[in-house]
Amino acid sequence: MLKINDLHVSVENTAILKGVNLEVKAGEVHAIMGLNGAGKSTLANTIAGRDDYTVTSGTVDFFGKNIFDLEPHERVGEGLFLGFQYPVEIPGVSNLNFLRTALNSIRKYRGQDDMSAADFMKLIRAKADQLGMAPDMLKRFVNVGFSGGEKKRNEMVQMAVLDPKFAILDETDSGLDIDALKTVAAGINAQRRDDTAILLITHYQRLLNYVQPDVVHVMIGGKIVKSGGKELAAELEEKGYAEVA
Amino acid sequence: MAATAETRQQVEDMSGEYKYGFVTDVEMDMAPKGLSEEVVRFISAKKNEPEWLLEWRLKAYKSWLKMDEPDWAKVNYPKIDYNDMYFFAAPKSMDKPKSLDEVDPELLRTYEKLGSPLREQAVLAGVEGAPRVAVDAVFDSVSVATTFREELKKSGVIFMSFSEAVHEHPELIKKYLGSVVPQRDNYFAALNCAVFSDGTFVYIPKGVRCPMELSTYFRINAENTGQFERTLIIADEGAYVSYLEGCTAPMRDENQLHAAVVELIMLDDAEIKYSTVQNWYPGDKEGKGGIYNFVTKRALCKGKNSKVSWTQVETGSAVTWKYPSCILSGDNSVGEFYSVAVTNNYQQADTGTKMIHMGKNTRSRIISKGISAGKSQNTYRGLVKVLPGADNVRNYTQCDSLLVSSESGAHTVPYIEVKNPTAQIEHEATTSKISEDQLFYCRARGFGEEEAVAMIVNGFCRDVMQHLPMEFAVEAQKLLGISLEGSVG
Ligand SMILES: Nc1ncnc2c1ncn2[C@@H]1O[C@H](COP(=O)(O)OP(=O)(O)OP(=O)(O)O)[C@@H](O)[C@H]1O
Ligand SMILES: [Mg+2]
Numbered sequence: 001m002l003k004i005n006d007l008h009v010s011v012e013n014t015a016i017l018k019g020v021n022l023e024v025k026a027g028e029v030h031a032i033m034g035l036n037g038a039g040k041s042t043l044a045n046t047i048a049g050r051d052d053y054t055v056t057s058g059t060v061d062f063f064g065k066n067i068f069d070l071e072p073h074e075r076v077g078e079g080l081f082l083g084f085q086y087p088v089e090i091p092g093v094s095n096l097n098f099l100r101t102a103l104n105s106i107r108k109y110r111g112q113d114d115m116s117a118a119d120f121m122k123l124i125r126a127k128a129d130q131l132g133m134a135p136d137m138l139k140r141f142v143n144v145g146f147s148g149g150e151k152k153r154n155e156m157v158q159m160a161v162l163d164p165k166f167a168i169l170d171e172t173d174s175g176l177d178i179d180a181l182k183t184v185a186a187g188i189n190a191q192r193r194d195d196t197a198i199l200l201i202t203h204y205q206r207l208l209n210y211v212q213p214d215v216v217h218v219m220i221g222g223k224i225v226k227s228g229g230k231e232l233a234a235e236l237e238e239k240g241y242a243e244v245a
Numbered sequence: 246m247a248a249t250a251e252t253r254q255q256v257e258d259m260s261g262e263y264k265y266g267f268v269t270d271v272e273m274d275m276a277p278k279g280l281s282e283e284v285v286r287f288i289s290a291k292k293n294e295p296e297w298l299l300e301w302r303l304k305a306y307k308s309w310l311k312m313d314e315p316d317w318a319k320v321n322y323p324k325i326d327y328n329d330m331y332f333f334a335a336p337k338s339m340d341k342p343k344s345l346d347e348v349d350p351e352l353l354r355t356y357e358k359l360g361s362p363l364r365e366q367a368v369l370a371g372v373e374g375a376p377r378v379a380v381d382a383v384f385d386s387v388s389v390a391t392t393f394r395e396e397l398k399k400s401g402v403i404f405m406s407f408s409e410a411v412h413e414h415p416e417l418i419k420k421y422l423g424s425v426v427p428q429r430d431n432y433f434a435a436l437n438c439a440v441f442s443d444g445t446f447v448y449i450p451k452g453v454r455c456p457m458e459l460s461t462y463f464r465i466n467a468e469n470t471g472q473f474e475r476t477l478i479i480a481d482e483g484a485y486v487s488y489l490e491g492c493t494a495p496m497r498d499e500n501q502l503h504a505a506v507v508e509l510i511m512l513d514d515a516e517i518k519y520s521t522v523q524n525w526y527p528g529d530k531e532g533k534g535g536i537y538n539f540v541t542k543r544a545l546c547k548g549k550n551s552k553v554s555w556t557q558v559e560t561g562s563a564v565t566w567k568y569p570s571c572i573l574s575g576d577n578s579v580g581e582f583y584s585v586a587v588t589n590n591y592q593q594a595d596t597g598t599k600m601i602h603m604g605k606n607t608r609s610r611i612i613s614k615g616i617s618a619g620k621s622q623n624t625y626r627g628l629v630k631v632l633p634g635a636d637n638v639r640n641y642t643q644c645d646s647l648l649v650s651s652e653s654g655a656h657t658v659p660y661i662e663v664k665n666p667t668a669q670i671e672h673e674a675t676t677s678k679i680s681e682d683q684l685f686y687c688r689a690r691g692f693g694e695e696e697a698v699a700m701i702v703n704g705f706c707r708d709v710m711q712h713l714p715m716e717f718a719v720e721a722q723k724l725l726g727i728s729l730e731g732s733v734g
Contacts, residue, residue, distance in 0.1 A: 045685075048685075048689045049688070049689075050685050051681070051685070052681075071688075071693075071694075072685070072688040072689060073688050073691050073692055073693050073694075073696075076688075076689065076690065076691035077691060081689075082689045084686065084689075087686070088680075088682045088683050088685075088686035089683075090683055090686070090687070090700070090701060090704050091704055091705070091707075092703065092704030092705055092706070092707035092708070093700055093701070093703065093704035093707075098687075098690070098700070099690075101692065101696070101700060102687075102690035102691045102692065103691075105690075105691040105692055105693065105696060106691040109691070141704070158690065162690070162691070
């Protein structure tokens with residue numbers, strides 16, 4: 001599904017990613033852990049196609065395509081989703097309008113007709129309900145005045161509605177209370193299927209108690225320095241990065 | 246002519262966004278080129294006008310000759326040669342007033358293409374309870390059709406072309422024409438008084454709430470022709486009307502002048518809601534061609550407790566010079582101005598409002614959203630004036646500018662003159678660059694680049710857009726997206 005080969009990325013002429021290798025197959029859940037500033041979000045943003053990140057060498061193959069040949073929205077059309085570490089506020093644009101436009105853009109990319117307003121309302125209400133989001137949050141402006149936890153939950157609602165094949169969730173578990181964490185974990189597990197894959201970026205073992213990863217990677221200094229099973233996360237939590245990696 | 250067609254094709258190939266840029270092929274009746282007393286007489290004669298109106302025009306013409314073109318606005322354009330354009334153009338078939346059935350089918354098709362169906366049946370055939378809008382269509386210098394007239398008549402509403410009103414309701418025209426915008430108010434207003442061609446007249450009688458939205462659809466078609474329309478709307482005591490004007494023009498290499506005058510009068514407890522969606526041809530990507538939109542719009546809240554609300558979405562024109570204003574003369578009267586001005590490529594807009602507080606307890610509210618893209622310049626210019634006798638005035642002004650490109654400019658020029666210490670005036674202004682974070686967030690949800698900009702801009706304009714009548718809000722939203730096409734990258 002996604003294959004990263006010796007990826008080097010710099011931001012404003014500073015090298016951040018220094019040779020990342022990673023392969024995620026359909027049906028798998030991977031977790032990336034690592035110190036602050038290790039380059040985890042940089043990796044996520046590069047895959048999603050953010051402008052300021054310059055790929056100096058390496059390749060990313062997404063469903064057999066060179067991902068860098070695709071515009072950001074085309075990547076989404078191909079099935080990519082990025083759950084943001086810091087979801088952005090868009091004043092004046094309702095959550096509903098935003099998500100409906102997003103969904104229909106993706107459908108258009110795939111040559112499908114727009115979803116009718118009625119079907120869309122049914123879909124989004126069901127997803128919001130599953131993820132414990134109050135219906136009037138849907139009418140509010142995108143993330144404006146949302147609490148930290150509400151923003152993360154909103155990312156999950158978006159993921160559920162857009163139903164991506166490959167989702168990168170950048171610290172979606174940070175800042176959640178324990179109940180929200182369980183709901184979000186349930187949302188991730190619902191998205192976990194034979195034909196989908198998920199890349200979790202997290203600092204905490206506690207999410208991995210609810211979402212069992214197939215592979216855990218440790219990123220330090222712009223490289224994946226160690227990979228292992230889910231026990232690696234527990235080991236990290238116990239001993240810290242210095243000793244494990 | 247071949248060159249024109251070629252350039253037009255190029256513009257379409259490159260941008261393809263100005264979908265109203267087609268030309269209607271009808272035979273035209275033109276005034277001799279240029280401006281002179283003869284031309285003024287020609288126009289008046291064409292319209293069979295009474296002597297008093299001809300005199301009125303000639304007086305304006307003489308004043309205009311002595312006036313200078315204003316140069317204080319933050320806009321640049323080559324000097325206009327008033328002798329190198331036509332001041333009157335009418336489709337030949339429009340010599341006599343006609344019923345809709347007799348209107349040249351070519352013209353009807355034009356308005357259909359523009360999305361403004363003149364056939365009442367077409368509207369009536371729609372879904373039960375669908376909004377109905379009465380339309381006056383002005384094609385170059387004449388009004389070609391006014392719909393729903395009979396039905397409006399039943400409620401006493403007068404809605405007709407200005408030329409007809411001159412004959413049918415001379416007493417109202419004589420009383421109110423030029424009563425809000427005097428002939429010598431400014432250079433372009435004086436010019437309009439001399440050569441105005443057609444426009445819309447509306448009178449809502451005492452206590453009547455107009456049963457439908459009224460609208461005028463202005464279309465410039467002929468080449469090298471100026472459009473000088475006049476709109477006069479009178480809301481008698483306790484009356485209410487919501488009025489909308491829409492404008493488009495074909496794509497032409499030459500600049501075309503549009504100098505309109507709009508006068509609104511509200512008596513006691515009356516209210517007028519006036520909305521504009523202005524989409525004149527803005528010129529091409531290199532700034533060639535486009536409409537000069539030099540317009541004087543003013544509302545007089547003459548009666549107590551009267552209210553006027555201007556809402557404008559300005560996306561077109563090469564140069565816009567426009568300040569819909571409110572004279573709040575009646576006690577407790579209210580003036581509102583909600584504006585979205587989008588400029589792209591080489592467009593220049595200098596627009597805003599004047600709130601003149603004369604009566605006691607008068608209130609005004611100004612919300613202006615300027616969006617600048619490409620290499621355009623976008624200026625908000627506004628005046629809030631409180632006269633000595635106006636006690637307890639309140640004004641709130643908010644001006645927000647959004648820069649979509651780094652080569653564009655946003656400017657805010659607020660003038661405040663307060664001569665009464667009880668006034669409470671609030672002014673807020675912000676300028677921001679469209680946020681990369683917002684753009685990327687939208688793009689990471691599947692939005693194309695232009696779609697992302699359109700979404701963010703629509704959000705930015707929401708406080709204004711929500712004041713548009715429902716029927717037009719959706720269209721205006723799309724228009725914002727269209728006018729920003731090609732603005733990113
Ligand atoms: N736009 C940018 N401009 C300058 N430096 C940047 C930019 N984006 C990232 N960096 C730098 O790149 C490095 C990696 O940042 P990144 O956000 O990828 O870390 P992270 O692993 O996600 O950290 P955290 O766990 O704190 O979220 C940091 O030193 C950061 O300051
Ligand atoms: Mg991060």
